Amino acid sequence: MPAKGFVCRRCGACCRGEGSVFLYPEDIVAIAAHLALPRQETVDRYADFVILEIPEEGGSWLYLPYLVLRKDEAHTCLFLRERLCAIHDAKPAQCRETPFVAEFFDDDAWRADLLRACPALREADPASLPAAVGLATADRDHRYRDLLREHAYDLERILSVTLPAPRLIAAAELS
Ligand code: SF4
Numbered sequence: 001m002p003a004k005g006f007v008c009r010r011c012g013a014c015c016r017g018e019g020s021v022f023l024y025p026e027d028i029v030a031i032a033a034h035l036a037l038p039r040q041e042t043v044d045r046y047a048d049f050v051i052l053e054i055p056e057e058g059g060s061w062l063y064l065p066y067l068v069l070r071k072d073e074a075h076t077c078l079f080l081r082e083r084l085c086a087i088h089d090a091k092p093a094q095c096r097e098t099p100f101v102a103e104f105f106d107d108d109a110w111r112a113d114l115l116r117a118c119p120a121l122r123e124a125d126p127a128s129l130p131a132a133v134g135l136a137t138a139d140r141d142h143r144y145r146d147l148l149r150e151h152a153y154d155l156e157r158i159l160s161v162t163l164p165a166p167r168l169i170a171a172a173e174l175s
């Protein structure tokens, strides 16, 4: 029998539960265009504003502003319809790359949880799965951090929107 690669079963499990989908500026632009909504309304309806607290070497901390996809009270993405994505053609980059995002490669507990939830991963031949996070993923995060630095970490200015007070979350809370 030939080795099986990863084929998403479209079960929607990865669109529910704990965890956050980070939205980069280009994701907000694409979702707003897809929904034919102003950027401000898109952010108001579908995103939450967080400051991610990241430990750095030497005991210091880095604080990065992000928008994340909003979920309902059952921790389900607001765009999930039955088991499918209502904005499939404009879904955020993190969703397009799921399950092969950074946590898959550097967080054993996260990967173990996902293996339990994701039928496609369980069915796939482990040798067929990627061994490291994609270059596009790493590049996107570097570009975002550069953009933040260039704009004094002012996400409102970058997106030309008004944001509410952010919620502080520790990077460890995401795993
Ligand atoms: S949990 Fe796995 S199979 Fe289900 S939608 Fe997500 S990636 Fe696809």
Ligand code: SF4
Pocket (backbone or CB within 6 Å): 014, 015, 021, 069, 077, 078, 079, 080, 081, 084, 085, 086, 087, 088, 091, 092, 095
């Ligand atoms: S945007 Fe679509 S793919 Fe991403 S979590 Fe929501 S429903 Fe799932």
